[in-house]
Amino acid sequence: MPPTPPSAACSINATLEVIGDRWTLLVLRDLFRGVRRFSELVDDLGIAKNLLSDRLKRLVEEGIVEKVPYQDRPARFEYRLTPKGADLSPALIALMRWGDEWYADGNPPVVLVHEACGTPLEQHVQCPRCCETVSPGKVRSQSQQQSADRAINDPREER
Amino acid sequence: MPPTPPSAACSINATLEVIGDRWTLLVLRDLFRGVRRFSELVDDLGIAKNLLSDRLKRLVEEGIVEKVPYQDRPARFEYRLTPKGADLSPALIALMRWGDEWYADGNPPVVLVHEACGTPLEQHVQCPRCCETVSPGKVRSQSQQQSADRAINDPREER
DNA sequence: CGAGCGGGTTGCGATTTGCAACCAACCTCG
């Protein structure tokens, strides 16, 4: 751990402390997709078993994933997202959409659709008061402790 | 690089390939907050200068960040998000909200508000056809290549 | 009984970090 990084008072930092590495995020993605067993994860991700073991252990400790037995004799387990883990879906969806937008040439490899009607989904930031979608340029970050308010996207360079 | 990880055909993978490490995400967070200069980033993040140098170089190569001179004599630069970089904001917002939800005891350290009215923002997944917010359990992931469709949150264990 | 499978742990060399030291332009002050 760094010896107290200055801007640690941010939830992004707290979040990345927990899930902020390559493999952890990919493990979570696979758990979302329904891949649940140790060996399935190893096969699908190509991750080394010791690393997967570490990551899962950490995720279980953090309450993001739970290890549930699906048979005994021999005792076998699968890993499932807890509500806390499932609550990461917006973040994963956002990362995926960004990749679709900028790295999928042509059609994205996987799209998320509304189960009821099959329509590809969108993700928006909304103001519950104004009931409208807010573009990134209209978002401000507001510190609760110190008052270091700044527009999240400084519009000086907007064309 | 792993020798072709099996489930690479996913935009999350592509995304993480580019920005999927602890420091890169934190650098981006700071750029969103308006921290733009090399030394500011070093001070704020507590990152080693060589690492910051590498990360910025990679981000510039990827077209996520651009290095713009803000004075010459002495030539000084600042790093700004390109549209591609700014498009990552939903992902960062989602990560931040998760941290707020699960790791901020009491009040979150930083909240995002609508510039026009100061109301804290929310983020939703929406179906453009049904015009309604879609909960994670109602989202399906649909592969474009192979047909390995599965509900993103398998509801078998839902209580 | 021995092979095989799921689910790991252990060991070890290779890579990546983090830190400190150094460097090079340029500016400012005495």
Next chain:
DNA sequence: CGAGGTTGGTTGCAAATCGCAACCCGCTCG
């Protein structure tokens, strides 16, 4: 003019982390 400061890096090296292969354990199947 020269000493020292600031910005924006690069270099070197010890320490942590990763990836791979090997091994282990409980259990089942032939």
